[in-house]
Amino acid sequence: MTNLQRHTQGAFVGRATKLLGNIAMGSAEGAAWPSLYAATSPDAHNGAFIGPSSFRRQAAGTPKPVALPSGADDPAEGTRLWAESERLTGVTFTP
Template sequence: MSERGYRPMGAYAKSKRANIVFAQELARRLGGSAHRALAVHPGSAVTNLQRHTFTRRMGRLLVALAARTLMGPADGAAWPSLYAATHPDAANGAFIGPAGRDQTSGTPKPAPLPVGAGSPDLGAWLWRESERLTGVTFPALQA
């Protein structure tokens, strides 16, 4: 929640991890229904997000160099979402990302979950906290 300190990229990373944990919990709650919950990551794409990561000139130059050599194009970042929405093998609970070097870009495929992201205990806690913080509950999806 970044209550004791805020760093933009740290908060971004935490939010992305929470998305994965939440999707895993939703997949568990959907169980054997006809619906699926998947998590998708776009890899690393060259967007305006990198422009605001560093304030010093050297940092911006390093990001520009990394972007040219390690990151994919912004339009390629949509591929994992399209795969998740349309591929018949995209199973409930799957985590989809680019298959290229370090999962930064490339053709989408199922990717390994980050360590601990599939924990049922963590997922149940995040679900309860989300309900508490937002005041929104989903009675049909209660564990």
């Protein structure tokens, strides 16, 4: 949950937002776990996709190497996404 959701009006809305946020999104610490695993685990290797190990839509669980989502390794889609990101941000990258 981000700070944006934490600044709600009213006690009930604040509690409900926090509860639903924790259920739907988990904690900030939990969200950082796969990135930390990918950066530090000897089991992680170049090109691996690290995500939660839960069998249900990989929404929770201990980080581990998991299958890439469908289409995530499509070079044409990557090129399109990169170009669109440069267009939207106004920042270009020339290697």
